[in-house]
Amino acid sequence: xxxxxxxxxxxxxxxxxxxxxxxxxxxxxxxxxxxxxxxxxxxxxxxxxxxxxxxxxxxxxxxxxxxxxxxxxxxxxxxxxxxxxxxxxxxxxxxxxxxxxxxxxxxxxxxxxxxxxxxxxxxxxxxxxxxxxxxxxxxxxxxxxxxxxxxxxxxxxxxxxx
Amino acid sequence: xxxxxxxxxxxxxxxxxxxxxxxxxxxxxxxxxxxxxxxxxxxxxxxxxxxxxxxxxxxxxxxxxxxxxxxxxxxxxxxxxxxxxxxxxxxxxxxxxxxxxxxxxxxxxxxxxxxxxxxxxxxxxxxxxxxxxxxxxxxxxxxxxxxxxxxxxxxxxxxxxxxxxxxxxxxxxxxxxxxxxxxxxxxxxxxxxxxxxxxxxxxxxxxxxxxxxxxxxxxxxxxxxxxxxxxxxxxxxxxxxxxxxxxxxxxxxxxxxxxxxxxxxxxxxxxxxxxxxxxxxxxxxxxxxxxxxxxxx
Numbered sequence: 495x496x497x498x499x500x501x502x503x504x505x506x507x508x509x510x511x512x513x514x515x516x517x518x519x520x521x522x523x524x525x526x527x528x529x530x531x532x533x534x535x536x537x538x539x540x541x542x543x544x545x546x547x548x549x550x551x552x553x554x555x556x557x558x559x560x561x562x563x564x565x566x567x568x569x570x571x572x573x574x575x576x577x578x579x580x581x582x583x584x585x586x587x588x589x590x591x592x593x594x595x596x597x598x599x600x601x602x603x604x605x606x607x608x609x610x611x612x613x614x615x616x617x618x619x620x621x622x623x624x625x626x627x628x629x630x631x632x633x634x635x636x637x638x639x640x641x642x643x644x645x646x647x648x649x650x651x652x653x654x655x656x
Numbered sequence: 657x658x659x660x661x662x663x664x665x666x667x668x669x670x671x672x673x674x675x676x677x678x679x680x681x682x683x684x685x686x687x688x689x690x691x692x693x694x695x696x697x698x699x700x701x702x703x704x705x706x707x708x709x710x711x712x713x714x715x716x717x718x719x720x721x722x723x724x725x726x727x728x729x730x731x732x733x734x735x736x737x738x739x740x741x742x743x744x745x746x747x748x749x750x751x752x753x754x755x756x757x758x759x760x761x762x763x764x765x766x767x768x769x770x771x772x773x774x775x776x777x778x779x780x781x782x783x784x785x786x787x788x789x790x791x792x793x794x795x796x797x798x799x800x801x802x803x804x805x806x807x808x809x810x811x812x813x814x815x816x817x818x819x820x821x822x823x824x825x826x827x828x829x830x831x832x833x834x835x836x837x838x839x840x841x842x843x844x845x846x847x848x849x850x851x852x853x854x855x856x857x858x859x860x861x862x863x864x865x866x867x868x869x870x871x872x873x874x875x876x877x878x879x880x881x882x883x884x885x886x887x888x889x890x891x892x893x894x895x896x897x898x899x900x901x902x903x904x905x906x907x908x909x910x911x912x913x914x915x916x917x918x919x920x921x922x923x924x925x926x927x928x929x930x931x932x933x934x935x936x937x938x939x940x941x942x943x944x945x946x947x948x949x950x951x952x953x
């Protein structure tokens with residue numbers, strides 16, 4: 495009897511899927527200015543193709559706040575256009591800052607995933623706590639971006655900067 | 657066949673001349689058997705085992721065993737063939753039971769060994785066809801029969817082989833199943849089988865690897881099926897359940913790695929599990945080992 499080696503499921507990037515689920519929740523929990531409630535709901539992604547693909551898969555079936563979701567990817571901060579959410583992959587402030595600065599000109603939820611970003615560059619920063627993907631948030635940046643966030647989000651955050 | 661005929665002839669020669677003169681059914685069955693008229697031989701031997709004059713002798717039962725065994729060999733796959741094997745087994749067992757002089761013991765043991773091997777093969781074939789209950793029944797019968805022919809037999813190796821193969825076949829069903837189906841019972845069965853193999857042989861690479869992959873894939877499937885409408889609380893709860901599965905997978909994959917550090921699939925597995933556990937440093941470490949291994953080949 496020749497035993498078959500089980501096949502590992504490599505089709506799913508688990509971290510990308512988890513982060514895309516969170517990003518949907520963040521978007522659903524955010525009240526945008528009126529001008530942003532019309533047209534497509536734009537999610538911009540920098541430096542994380544797997545996340546962009548996972549978000550695109552979700553966008554095929556799920557809208558956000560009744561708006562059709564469109565996922566865009568960028569490699570240059572100068573190219574960033576108006577968006578509702580900007581996810582910036584990057585380990586250092588040097589990598590993140592140009593994109594974050596550009597997004598400050600829009601009413602966008604700026605999301606990062608690196609230590610220290612929550613203090614001045616991001617409204618939400620993914621962190622790993624005990625193997626779990628969690629997040630910290632910066633209320634000040636939300637306000638500066640003209641966004642109103644639901645209380646639920648604050649309760650779930652591991653750290654809140656005011 | 658010639659080899660088999662010798663004990664049959666010896667068997668018949670031991671029948672008293674007086675009895676043979678009466679053309680008893682056992683004597684009549686012999687020429688039918690020799691000419692491969694198994695149907696006639698079967699009818700006659702079945703008459704003999706119903707007759708008190710013959711059914712108390714080991715030779716009658718042993719001859720019956722041979723007739724049914726040869727019938728089975730002609731048509732192994734049919735339901736008739738299966739029944740014939742069962743009757744052959746029962747006849748040889750009966751022979752050994754009443755053969756106080758152990759006159760036919762060797763013939764019976766050899767025949768039962770052959771029949772036991774066919775049961776083991778049928779167990780494997782049934783697993784291939786996903787007839788798991790049937791496979792288990794064949795395997796149990798194989799063991800029961802082998803315990804008669806070889807009471808000292810250590811079944812550890814066979815148990816490992818059978819359980820591992822059964823688990824891997826069940827895993828294929830599990831992976832191919834509609835994700836909306838409740839697979840909990842099947843999943844538990846697979847885990848129990850791999851754990852059984854590891855309990856018998858803790859250094860079994862396949863069992864350790866497969867069990868790790870089973871846990872890992874369960875976690876991946878759980879994430880993959882997570883709905884975007886899940887409330888926040890549920891998002892965390894499901895994530896915790898997924899991490900439990902990845903955490904369960906890890907020691908088995910590490911063991912598989914310890915047993916065979918150059919197996920690519922294991923390195924990929926460790927990289928994937930650590931990635932799932934959000935330990936990127938370790939994930940990249942094992943991915944690097946895998947890359948190095950591949951570049952050296």
